[in-house]
Amino acid sequence: SQQGEEDPQALSIQEGENATMNCSYKTSINNLQWYRQNSGRGLVHLILIRSNEREKHSGRLRVTLDTSKKSSSLLITASRAADTASYFCATYPLNDKIIFGKGTRLHILP
């Protein structure tokens, strides 16, 4: 089952621009996490936002959570070539296990 769905599936932007990707989910959650995966490698945790939080920042990352709309967004400001990766949202539904979305493939153009 797919709890989280990222949008868009793929995104190409120029270096220095901001990148925004969205995640929608279906059921109430405890928290939502964003992970990054470079090609063919393991995932790296970026940020965790709890269900009672609306916004969190970490360096160039900004995550928002709207529980009424069951959606989250990840904003990467001033993108760099090293940001090229796949980005996954992962949700923890109440009384259930973690579920990852299919991911957004981000490509930063030089």
Added chain:
Amino acid sequence: EAEVAQSPRYKITEKSQAVAFWCDPISGHATLYWYRQILGQGPELLVQFQDESVVDDSQLPKDRFSAERLKGVDSTLKIQPAELGDSAMYLCASSLASGWEGEQFFGPGTRLTVL
């Protein structure tokens, strides 16, 4: 910096053969996860351990897959017999906290190809 170790990194096998993957979590992490990731998809949880006990294995195909974490430290995931559809990346992760509070640290994965 402590990391999750996995081996082998790559495995090619023929269908009907047995394969095994090994994971060594970050020291002190009580929770260990095994995921399967098909190309172009997100990781799918196969099994979650808390120390040596299985917390969730609802998505583990138990007719052919088995997982153990005998001493509550490292873990082995086995497939017997392997099928063509098992070709995927197998990821191990560990976390200090259990359940939904835990930030997960992932290993580099084992890429399995079944011929």
